[in-house]
Amino acid sequence: MPVITEPAMETYGQASTALSPGATAAGVMVSGDACESGTSHAAAGADSGVPVHVAIIMDGNGRWAKSRSLPRVAGHREGARAVRRTVESAIRSGVSWLTIYAFSSENWRRPQREVGLLMELFMTSLQEEASRLDEHDVRVRFIGDQTLFPQRLREAIAEAERVTCHNRGLLLIIAANYGGRWDLTQAARALARRATDGDLEPEAIDETLLARELCLYGLPEPDLFVRTGGEQRISNFLLWQLAYTELYFAECMWPDFGPAELEDALHAFATRQRRFGRTGDQLEPAEHA
Ligand code: FPP
Secondary structure (H helix, E strand, O other): OOOOOOOHHHHHOOOOOOOOOOOOOOOOOOOOOOOOOOOOOOOOOHHHOOOOEEEEEOOOHHHHHHOOOOOHHHHHHHHHHHHHHHHHHHHHHOOOEEEEEEEEHHHHHOOHHHHHHHHHHHHHHHHHHHHHHHHOOOEEEEEOOHHHOOHHHHHHHHHHHHHHOOOOOOEEEEEEEEOHHHHHHHHHHHHHHHHHOOOOOHHHOOHHHHHHOOOOOOOOOOOEEEEOOOOOOOOOOOOOOOOOOEEEEOOOOHHHOOHHHHHHHHHHHHOOOOOOOOOHHHOOHHHOO
16 A cells, blocks of 8 residues: 555544455455446447546636635535536536546645545535435446545445445546555556566566556546646546546636536537547548547
């Protein structure tokens, strides 16, 4: 497990425990878990011009609140409402997988009070939203190192995953205490463990084997990345998986994100030509976006 020594973890974190053999440090695998019934989630297909997998950095909650002379947590609360709207809009638009960055490995550096309020908000949102998500046939999964979360939050996460695990509509992946570098590090550690156990020749390690140890193994990489809040950064999100993702940056603050803003992002995606290293001349018309 990664050694993270941010002060807030003293309060909210617990000592990391060794993982059982075969477990992933992410705590969850999107495929192959006990709930997997073998039925795949519905995928619209990028041929339709709709991205199959959308990943979002929900930035701007604090600035949204500040511009209204409200405490930052009010921005996060409004941000939770924007998550609900976005999930519903994504379903209507035909998106199959939605990955949202709720809390990064670096967010522990925030004031301890804000971190505590965010933990509370995650917990209450999960408790309040689990049945609504279930009604919408949404399956919820978490990626990230949950060992540092308060026990009650870990229980709420497990419950939300349990309640929705048979759903086959939108797959909502919530990245919480997640970092792309952490993900790559835990994957490297897993491969090193196999090599020292004599189970794997180092020369056999290739991109496919490494990708198998990453949190999102089993899911297609994001087609579209959206970041709100006007900043143009990836901020340690899905570093491996975003290699060929189309990037879209929105000026609006996350609490103001809604169906129209998602539609704008999807429209921009539909106009992109994805070449994956090839020249434009090599592409069939259907491969444009
Ligand atoms: C970034 O905005 C936002 C976060 C670090 C927290 C994201 C949390 C939510 C949207 C709340 C609900 C989430 C779920 C999954 C229920 P910021 O605070 O960095 O904004 P700023 O850049 O304006 O300061």
